[in-house]
Amino acid sequence: xxxxxxxxxxxxxxxxxxxxxxxxxxxxxxxxxxxxxxxxxxxxxxxxxxxxxxxxxxxxxxxxxxxxxxxxxxxxxxxxxxxxxxxxxxxxxxxxxxxxxx
Amino acid sequence: xxxxxxxxxxxxxxxxxxxxxxxxxxxxxxxxxxxxxxxxxxxxxxxxxxxxxxxxxxxxxxxxxxxxxxxxxxxxxxxxxxxxxxxxxxxxxxxxxxxxxxxxxxxxxxxxxxxxxxxxxxxxxxxxxxxxxxxxxxxxxxxxxxxxxxxxxxxxxxxxxxxxxxxxxxxxxxxxxxxxxxxxxxxxxxxxxxxxxxxxxxxxxxxxxxxxxxxxxxxxxxxxxxxxxxxxxxxxxxxxxxxxxxxxxxxxxxxxxxxxxxxxxxxxxxxxxxxxxxxxxxxxxxxxxxxxxxxxxxxxxxxxxxxxxxxxxxxxxxxxxxxxxxxxxxxxxxxxxxxxxxxxxxxxxxxxxxxxxxxxxxxxxxxxxxxxxxxxxxxxxxxxxxxxxxxxxxxxxxxxxxxxxxxxxxxxxxxxxxxxxxxxxxxxxxxxxxxxxxxxxxxxxxxxxxxxxxxxxxxxxxxxxxxxxxxxxxxxxxxxxxxxxxxxxxxxxxxxxxxxxxxxxxxxx
Numbered sequence: 001x002x003x004x005x006x007x008x009x010x011x012x013x014x015x016x017x018x019x020x021x022x023x024x025x026x027x028x029x030x031x032x033x034x035x036x037x038x039x040x041x042x043x044x045x046x047x048x049x050x051x052x053x054x055x056x057x058x059x060x061x062x063x064x065x066x067x068x069x070x071x072x073x074x075x076x077x078x079x080x081x082x083x084x085x086x087x088x089x090x091x092x093x094x095x096x097x098x099x100x101x102x
Numbered sequence: 103x104x105x106x107x108x109x110x111x112x113x114x115x116x117x118x119x120x121x122x123x124x125x126x127x128x129x130x131x132x133x134x135x136x137x138x139x140x141x142x143x144x145x146x147x148x149x150x151x152x153x154x155x156x157x158x159x160x161x162x163x164x165x166x167x168x169x170x171x172x173x174x175x176x177x178x179x180x181x182x183x184x185x186x187x188x189x190x191x192x193x194x195x196x197x198x199x200x201x202x203x204x205x206x207x208x209x210x211x212x213x214x215x216x217x218x219x220x221x222x223x224x225x226x227x228x229x230x231x232x233x234x235x236x237x238x239x240x241x242x243x244x245x246x247x248x249x250x251x252x253x254x255x256x257x258x259x260x261x262x263x264x265x266x267x268x269x270x271x272x273x274x275x276x277x278x279x280x281x282x283x284x285x286x287x288x289x290x291x292x293x294x295x296x297x298x299x300x301x302x303x304x305x306x307x308x309x310x311x312x313x314x315x316x317x318x319x320x321x322x323x324x325x326x327x328x329x330x331x332x333x334x335x336x337x338x339x340x341x342x343x344x345x346x347x348x349x350x351x352x353x354x355x356x357x358x359x360x361x362x363x364x365x366x367x368x369x370x371x372x373x374x375x376x377x378x379x380x381x382x383x384x385x386x387x388x389x390x391x392x393x394x395x396x397x398x399x400x401x402x403x404x405x406x407x408x409x410x411x412x413x414x415x416x417x418x419x420x421x422x423x424x425x426x427x428x429x430x431x432x433x434x435x436x437x438x439x440x441x442x443x444x445x446x447x448x449x450x451x452x453x454x455x456x457x458x459x460x461x462x463x464x465x466x467x468x469x470x471x472x473x474x475x476x477x478x479x480x481x482x483x484x485x486x487x488x489x490x491x492x493x494x495x496x497x498x499x500x501x502x503x504x505x506x507x508x509x510x511x512x513x514x515x516x517x518x519x520x521x522x523x524x525x526x527x528x529x530x531x532x533x534x535x536x537x538x539x540x541x542x543x544x545x546x547x548x549x550x551x552x553x554x555x556x557x558x559x560x561x562x563x564x565x566x567x568x569x570x571x572x573x574x575x576x577x578x579x580x581x582x583x584x585x586x587x588x589x590x591x592x593x594x595x596x597x598x599x600x601x602x603x604x605x606x607x608x609x610x611x
Contacts, residue, residue: 005487017441017486018448019479020467029483035542036484040430043500046507053502054509056330056360057558057583058317063359077223083455090450093462 004037005030121149125286129195129343130373132289136194139183143176143194146289147238150196153286154240157609162262163272163282165201166208167241172196176238190236191350197232198288200279201242202249203334204323205229212325213257214247216453216473226323227355228292228334235350240288243278247475248444249299249327251275252547255538256477263534264306265607266573270531273303279337280307284607290338290347294324296331297432298526298551301563304337305526305576308565308605310593312336312344315583316558317362318369319348320355326443328436329360331555340603341564341593345372348586367584375587379595385410386420386519394549395528402567402575403525409599410523418519422511427504428553433545434488434501435556441485444478480541509557516582521592525550526563526576550578560586564593565602574605 005013010030014021021029075088084091124146127135135141151169158164179194199205202212204222211217225233232239246256254262254277262277264270265285272281276293280303283291293300295313304311313335324334336347349372354363385407392403407417449455449469456468474482488497515522527547537544554561559580566577577596581589597603 009487010483013483013487013490016490017479017482018445018463018466018470019474019482020464020471021479025476025479029480032480032541033484033487036433036545037487037497039542039545040434040497040501043427043430043434043504046424046427046504048500048503048507051503051506053499054506055502057509057556058360058362060360065356073223080223081220081452083449083453092450092465093459095462 003030004034121145121152124149125153127289128340129192129289129338130346133191133193133195133346136179137183137189143179143238144173146194147172147176147196147240150240150288157265157285157287160263160268160609161265161281161285161287162260163243163278163285163287164198164241165211165213165244165259165278168208168239171207172238172240179236179238190234191346192232192235192237194236194238195289196238196240198241198243198279198282198291199229199232199239200245200276200291200293202245202294202325203229203292204325205239205242208242210242210325211259212248213245213259214473214475214478215258216447216470218259218454220452222323224323227320227357228351229323231351237350241282243276243282243291245278246275247478248325248440249275249294249296250440250477250481252298252302252544253532253537254278254303255534256475258475261534264531265609266308267531267571269533270573271306271534273306273527273531275299275303276337277303280304280309280311283307283309283337283339286610290336290343292334292347292351293337294332294334295555296328296436297555298548300335300337301526301551301561301576301578302548304563305574306531308574308607310338310341310344310565310603311563312348312586312590313554313561314348314352314586315560316555317360318560318584318586319351320353320358320361322355322357328439329443330439331436333555341562341590341597342373342376344562345376345590348372362584370587372587372590376590376594377598378591379413380520380588380591381414383410383415383521383592383595384519385415385417386515386522387417388420388422388425388522388524391422391425392524395525396530396569398569399525399528399530399575402569403523403577406566406577406596407523409596413595413599420515420518420522422515424504424507424511425553428508428556429545429549431501431504431508432548432552432556433484434497435505437481437485438488438498439485441482441489444482447474477541505556508553512553512557512559512580512582521579521581521589524578524580526578527551530569530571530573530575554580559583560589562589562593564597565605566596566600567602568605572608
């Protein structure tokens with residue numbers, strides 16, 4: 001039987017998911033995700049051409065509040081859990097490539 | 103000399119007896135005794151910590167406990183009661199909360215290594231409400247990582263076993279909360295339920311688990327998994343304790359825009375009418391659906407229905423043709439929402455950060471790969487796939503349509519009956535390790551609980567029997583949105599006729 005999803009697709013999904021998976025994990029997930037997708041496709045037995053999608057059970061609408069200034073968390077509390085910080089900032093590796101020497 | 107030694111021995115025995123008696127009280131009774139000044143909250147809290155010292159090394163229900171803080175809190179409540187102050191609805195009652203609810207004290211880990219050292223800057227609304235009601239929070243309980251699982255085996259931090267049989271799982275994902283309540287290591291607990299995560303562990307551990315209507319209890323400060331499905335609820339030893347805890351945690355919260363206001367559905371008092379049976383109760387059942395459960399479970403459910411008939415209920419068959427598709431729809435919708443919710447774990451703002459990143463992208467990919475467990479990765483992958491270009495219509499949109507059909511099944515059924523009864527789980531607690539290598543098999547065990555989350559309706563699990571291995575069986579009762587008060591009355595009708603809720607795990611005897 002053809003797998004629902006192959007290893008190259010799983011690698012692509014891992015990239016989209018921002019997960020650096022090992023080759024072993026890719027192989028394991030390929031089989032498991034295929035089995036799950038195979039099962040999930042039982043939904044296709046149902047004709048839903050005239051059914052509206054239901055994203056939310058409650059009749060939800062936008063909830064607005066008065067537009068006034070409230071106290072916020074503050075810099076120290078916001079940064080308290082940061083794995084790396086520098087001054088009042090979250091620290092990350094360089095994002096812009098400066099190899100062009102611009 | 104001999105006499106004084108005897109006296110000391112006798113006093114110790116007496117203290118232990120009193121503590122054991124204390125531990126058998128339900129929340130309501132304990133609250134009343136403490137409020138009246140007949141029992142001290144400090145004594146109840148000490149009794150709980152003695153039980154934790156004794157049972158926790160075997161059960162492993164807690165990720166963290168707060169002995170000093172809890173005793174200080176209890177002592178403060180005792181002092182206020184002693185001074186004649188009116189104490190809150192949970193005056194001095196030691197409770198536990200699942201470790202996916204934010205607290206400014208201790209860590210909030212979600213049983214994940216990615217949040218192992220996370221210190222929340224604020225309390226979840228339910229935590230604020232518990233504290234305002236003078237509850238004593240004794241600890242935070244173990245769970246499947248990010249609430250993804252049905253056995254608590256997916257915890258990234260520790261293992262919890264079932265107090266009824268330590269070779270078996272406590273259920274999940276709120277397995278720690280259920281095991282703590284069953285193991286007398288707290289008087290009641292909060293859990294969260296996205297696809298059965300309160301009801302199934304309650305069923306496996308022989309306690310009462312209530313998942314309220316979506317929107318009834320604020321989710322502010324609950325770490326998100328599947329936001330359109332997640333709901334905080336209670337795990338207790340009795341239905342009246344569920345009602346009491348609901349009286350504390352239910353209600354609108356401006357900080358959660360999906361929590362429902364009084365104008366749409368008033369909260370009311372869940373305890374007020376709990377002892378009044380419902381006249382002319384109509385119970386719906388779906389025989390073909392129930393036939394999928396183990397023989398022992400089926401037998402207990404049939405007997406439970408007989409109990410209802412005996413007190414005047416009418417049992418009618420209802421047709422719910424789309425229930426069979428609930429698992430398929432759920433595992434697309436929940437994982438899609440999870441893939442989005444868990445994108446926030448980036449190794450930058452909080453949580454685990456890799457030490458091996460070459461560039462900024464690797465901060466994300468390696469931090470997440472190093473600290474997320476397998477099931478979490480699997481669900482993020484599945485959800486990302488279901489939302490990805492080219493597959494969105496076939497999986498995600500299709501699942502939302504099936505969700506509508508399932509909700510329609512309930513609406514139609516509730517035109518004919520007050521509630522629907524079915525098993526909580528097709529089996530009783532399974533062996534540790536039995537399903538870990540087969541995720542689909544694990545998912546399929548959620549067959550009876552998932553539909554309530556998809557439809558957003560309340561559902562409760564109450565103890566209704568023991569199987570041939572002396573393992574608890576749960577009866578599930580589902581009712582229309584915002585009918586928790588009536589649902590609790592219906593559950594109480596059974597509880598008042600039977601002794602199943604009084605059965606204790608052998609290790610507690």
